Amino acid sequence: MSSKATILAGIRAAKPGPRPLPTLPPDPPPAPEEWEEAFRTVLAASKTTFVEAGELAAYVAATGAETVVSTLPGLEGNLDVTAIDDPLQLAGVDLAILPARIGVAENGALWVSEAECVHRVLPFITQHLILVLDRELLVGTMHQAYRRVQIDATGFGVWIAGPSKTADIEQSLVIGAHGARSLVVCLR
Amino acid sequence: MTHAKRAADFLRNESRANWHDESLWHVRSKRDTIIAGIPEWEALRQLGSDIKDNVLSNLDTYLEAFERQATANGVTVHWAADAAEHNRIVHGILERHAVDRIVKSKSMLTEECHLNTYLEEQGIEVVDTDLGERIIQLRKEPPSHIVMPAIHLKKEEIGQLFHEQLGTDAGASDPQYLTEAARQHLREKFLAAKAAITGVNFAIAETGGIVVCTNEGNADMGVHLAPVQIHCMGIEKVIPLAEHLGVFTRLLGRSATGQPITIYTSHHHRPKPGGEMHVVIVDNGRTKQLGREDFRNSLKCIRCGACMNTCPIYRRSGGHSYDHTIPGPIGSILSPGIDLKKHGDLAFASTLCGSCSDVCPVKIDIHDQLYKWRQIVSEEGHLENGKRLPLLGAGAVLSRDGAYNFMGKAARVALKLAPRALVYNRFNPWGETRELPEVPGESFKEWYANQRKDHEQ
Structure with a gap:
């Protein structure tokens, strides 16, 4: 018998009787202002900063980043990520600016899929990351978020809720473990 | 050697034991603070528990659905009956691609299977990339906690280790400085790796994808740069629907470290263009545990570590005192099923205060199971005389x-x-x-x- 058959037979012999699936909570009533406030508060707590939409271009210029990748329509970088074959070539990216698909008020998570980042490693390998989200794409809870996003629409998608961090040395918070050293969010 | 003996050794250094206790309690307190912001927290725990109950009663069909969907997505799915088969499968994939160095993110399953040792014996360099895991790998130690593997170490010890192994300044112990050194050191490894291995937090039957949660971004740095990605999961990691991730992502980060969600929650569904994606589904004793009515609930665990952070025994004895891949209360109900003679004493590493059950995000009756394991240890004759004889006397009186x-x-x-x-x-x-x-x-x-x-x- 193959291991698959052995495992499945073992499960069938051992599993408990049927248990129903519970009903999940409904979407919370729309509260755009409260959601935005909660979204900003929780992201600020995870060391994320904000830039206003009108100031985004100036902010990017002022960072002095040498290698900039942008997939945000209307904002040009100086490295075309679609022209790159090997993700290793992104090792020198200083700043990436990507649109996000959805934002979650309760935890500050922003959905970025392969469609936005082109190379999956981009939001991680870049030294700094800017995510741009339309205000109307904010939702209240993760339950609502998973109803809005089709997680298998692309081969890869990720919730990003701050800059890369670790507390593995004596529980001291350090920002910039392996992924982006900073996250800036622009709501527009 | 028993847990009690190892705990006694740990407690010899009183100030260090107190420091360990306080570090863990700090994490437990952060958890309390953040769940206070979720008025429906108890209902959420019930949802998590109910979904996992449903998973256990449909585990075979969910795994088959997962495999079908994943295969349709272009993912190769493997089945391993035990640790040895798991290790052979992983090695086989690496061998086919002539891979001699890999990066790996945190996976308690691969710890359980002793994958690192196995691959190293086959001449493959394995680099653990979670900072805490890298630290203990360099120290040639097992993790002492499932979420914070190096929680038992002081920054000065890590500074000394990095000085010796990574060439950081002598005497430097600033966490910011040490983390930066690890970042530079591991970037080289990420860029050079030909394959990446991760654990799996959740596998979705409906979509055939897997979810990996990290704060550091190490799993993603590995997986997206290496041509071959391998994800290793226990059979109990499957959940039915994508929308159930809403429940578990709300529970996991808050219970683990008091965060609203992990910084990165990555959903992998198809191999990257030109790449390969493998998922290895592992039993290694889990179907046996599923058949034990009193103990099957232990398979609902989502590996948040909350039961460790709250446990008065874990906090004052350290993860290594459990001598098992998964320490703490949850480890103490998983391990006796694997080797009753060796791990039976862990059922006694508890005050039965019930705090573990109270914080468990999927409502596992941990302390009840500890109590039940004690009965079995006693019935099977594994109770040491120091406990058996006084209990006999007490029973008589x-x-x-x-x-x-x-x-x-x-x-x-x-x-x-x-x-x-x-x-x-x-x-x-x-x-x-x-x-x-x-x-x-x-x-x-x-x-x-x-x-x-x-x-x-």
Whole structure:
């Protein structure tokens, strides 16, 4: 018998009787202002900063980043990520600016899929990351978020809720473990 | 060596034990603070528990659905009956691609299977990339906690380790500086790796994808740069629907470290263009646990570590004292099923206070299971004499009214008269670190009878 058959037979012999699936909570009533406030508060707590939409271009210029990748329509970088074959070539990216698909008020998570980042490693390998989200794409809870996003629409998608961090040395918070050293969010 | 003995060793350094206790309690407190912001927290735990109950009762069909969907997505799915087969499968994939160095993110399953040792014996360099995991890998130690693997170490020890192995400045122990050094060191490894291995937090039957949660971004740095990605999961990691991730992502980060969600929650569904994606589904004793009615709930665990952070025994004995891949309360109900003789004593590494069950995000009855394992350890004859004989004696006395009254009186008299050496000696391990309370003049029974008499008069 193959291991698959052995495992499945073992499960069938051992599993408990049927248990129903519970009903999940409904979407919370729309509260755009409260959601935005909660979204900003929780992201600020995870060391994320904000830039206003009108100031985004100036902010990017002022960072002095040498290698900039942008997939945000209307904002040009100086490295075309679609022209790159090997993700290793992104090792020198200083700043990436990507649109996000959805934002979650309760935890500050922003959905970025392969469609936005082109190379999956981009939001991680870049030294700094800017995510741009339309205000109307904010939702209240993760339950609502998973109803809005089709997680298998692309081969890869990720919730990003701050800059890369670790507390593995004596529980001291350090920002910039392996992924982006900073996250800036622009709501527009 | 027993857990009690290893715990005693840990406690020899009192200030360090206190520091460990406080570090963990700090994490538990952060969890409390953040769940206070979720009024429906208890209902959410119930949802998590109910979904996992449904998973256990449909595990076979969900796994088959997952495989079907994943295969349709272009993912190769493997099945491993035990650790040895898991290791052979992973090695086989690496061998086919002539891979001699890999990066790996945190996976308790691969720890359980001792994958690193196996691959290293085959000449493959394995680099753990979670900072805490890298630290303990360089120290050639197992993790002492499932979420914070190096929680037992002081920054000065890590500074010294990095000085020796990564060339950081002598005496430097600033966490920011040390983390930056690890970032630089591991970037080289990420860029050079030809394959990446991760664990799996959730596998979705509906979509055939897997979810990996990290704060550091190390799993993603590995997986997206290496041409071959391998994800190793226990059979119990599957969940039915994508929308159930809403429940578990809300529970996991808050329970683990008091965060609203992990920084990165990555959903992998198809191999990257030109790449390969493998998922290895592992049993290694889990179907056996599923068949144990009293203990199958342990398979609902989502590996948040909350039961460790809250446990008064774990906090004061350290993860290594459990001598098992998964320490703490959850480890203590998983390990006796794997090797009762070796790990049976872990069922006693608990005060049965129930705090583990109270914080568990999927409502596993951990302390009840600890109690039940104790019965089995005793029935199977694995109880050490130091526990077995006093319990036999206590059982004999407590079940006989007359004997109980007599022994109580005798003890009250004897304890008053006996020299200290007669009470506190090697036959009384309980007294090694504890003082008996002052001996009362009368028993509660006598006191109660006297009270009634006074009252009636």
